[in-house]
Amino acid sequence: MKQIRNTAVMEALSEDARAYGIKLLAPELDKEPSSLYGELNPYGDQGKAKLSFDDAIEAMRTMHKFTALELAANSLGKRVCPMDAMPDKEDVRDEMLDDCKLLREFHEAIRAGEHPNYVRKLFNAIHNELDQSMKAYDIQHERRGN
Numbered sequence: 845m846k847q848i849r850n851t852a853v854m855e856a857l858s859e860d861a862r863a864y865g866i867k868l869l870a871p872e873l874d875k876e877p878s879s880l881y882g883e884l885n886p887y888g889d890q891g892k893a894k895l896s897f898d899d900a901i902e903a904m905r906t907m908h909k910f911t912a913l914e915l916a917a918n919s920l921g922k923r924v925c926p927m928d929a930m931p932d933k934e935d936v937r938d939e940m941l942d943d944c945k946l947l948r949e950f951h952e953a954i955r956a957g958e959h960p961n962y963v964r965k966l967f968n969a970i971h972n973e974l975d976q977s978m979k980a981y982d983i984q985h986e987r988r989g990n
Contacts (some may be wrong), residue, residue: 854886907916929975939977
């Protein structure tokens with residue numbers, strides 16, 4: 845039986861699909877739920893059921909969950925950043941305070957020996973918060989005419 849090489853990526857995609865509901869996701873991918881269960885099993889026979897890259901992308905798009913993409917990028921030495929980071933605070937200073945809170949969580953997770961997937965998740969969240977801060981900064985300075 846052929847073994848999957850990127851187990852963590854498939855585990856993340858499988859976990860997200862189960863949380864979303866495989867019976868809800870399957871029709872979106874034009875599949876039967878039983879087929880999708882098999883394709884998402886990272887420990888199943890990879891010679892029989894394989895999820896295509898196209899279907900994986902559509903699944904992530906449908907679920908709005910990108911953990912598998914982030915893990916895949918990380919395994920290739922890359923990072924995924926959202927292109928549409930919008931500030932969720934009125935003021936750039938409040939955005940930056942959010943950055944600091946996440947940085948603290950990140951450091952605490954490392955010190956506590958948390959699972960690397962959790963640490964990566966925090967790392968990606970920090971980058972998203974930093975993008976929001978920069979966007980808030982840009983918006984604030986556009987309003988001032990700077």
